[in-house]
């Protein structure tokens with residue numbers, strides 16, 4: 525004999541909406557316009573399948589709008605999830621400045637304009653406007669880099685990992701590359717120094733110990749087959765206490781006395797001194813070059829605050845070998861990268877980097893300025909009845925493997941919501957449009973305005989208004 529719940533199930537199954545009914549909804553029409561009819565039909569099928577299995581398991585909620593409203597709601601969730609899987613702008617309220625998962629460095633306004641103006645259409649990428657003949661791609665960006673670092677020449681590839689592979693392959697393949705055991709690190713995202721060495725075909729010679737490596741350790745390892753001394757910045761890893769490594773100058777002198785080169789992978793690589801902001805152990809590229817490093821590599825989208833790129837600076841003869849190597853053709857950057865880099869490097873040239881480049885502006889923002897901004901936001905958020913916002917002491921993070929010991933003091937917003945748990949609040953913010961990414965600490969949702977621009981604060985307020 526059928527039970528009451530069986531009857532309800534059968535009744536619900538009979539009332540299951542037809543695909544066309546879902547497709548007539550505003551959401552489905554919008555999806556059809558944006559992504560095509562076929563995609564809308566696919567999403568409608570998924571929504572209906574989900575609804576059917578919920579009915580069969582007795583889990584379909586009664587909805588005021590009936591099963592059609594439930595199906596449309598499911599359709600919207602499927603469409604939303606598809607949209608969120610693509611690249612979308614996000615508000616980074618985490619206070620992690622170079623947030624690798626959130627796209628590392630935001631571009632400067634000048635860089636964005638240059639990208640649109642100079643590189644989104646045809647441009648003189650490999651065309652010399654003076655002569656009307658073929659020109660060299662990236663020449664101006666390379667010249668600016670060389671000028672800013674005091675290097676003889678520069679070369680640009682897709683990222684710093686590519687730069688390291690190119691340098692090791694072109695300058696040390698088949699020969700020995702000597703590196704300290706304290707620098708055989710993993711940077712994250714699968715960049716492991718020993719693996720990169722192996723891929724390049726250089727024969728890695730490890731010297732010293734994890735915490736101490738002396739100049740004599742390198743000296744003893746140099747043979748007729750040694751091609752490079754290698755120095756790697758440990759980035760997001762630090763050994764503290766009883767430690768020592770030779771200076772770049774000592775290593776460069778040793779390399780040159782033996783007729784070989786010194787290669788330094790500086791990682792984040794600061795173009796300007798950032799020690800007044802607590803970033804005391806990031807290699808200053810200019811100094812490494814002045815101290816005699818033959819080749820230095822670093823990232824375009826870490827402390828330099830530009831697009832993802834691998835920047836290589838150094839001696840003319842070494843850079844020329846890299847430029848002529850077949851790998852360079854495979855690793856070369858696009859016109860978009862050159863446009864963004866040129867505009868960012870110009871900010872350094874005119875001495876306006878702390879004003880114009882977002883990463884450097886965020887690093888140099890004072891705690892008192894943050895307090896002023898965050899107090900203003902707290903007052904506005906407390907006007908929303910279900911939210912409670914307090915200003916508390918916090919710490920921002922440089923991120924991106926840069927300066928792990930520097931954690932600039934900040935004043936951050938600690939949020940709780942009357943009806944939502946902190947996890948629910950974090951999720952709602954993350955799924956909002958645009959997504960707002962926060963962090964949770966001590967049962968509060970934290971918002972650090974160090975990584976949020978003033979324009980974004982207005983957007984934040986709109987997102988919060990919709991939460992209520």
Ligand SMILES: *Cc1c(COP(=O)(O)O)cnc(C)c1O
Pocket residue numbers: 683684685686688711715756757758759789790791792822823824833834924925
């Ligand atoms: C970050 C980093 C890299 C990798 O740079 P990408 O630009 O992300 O490829 C390589 N070496 C060091 C020392 C780094 O810090």
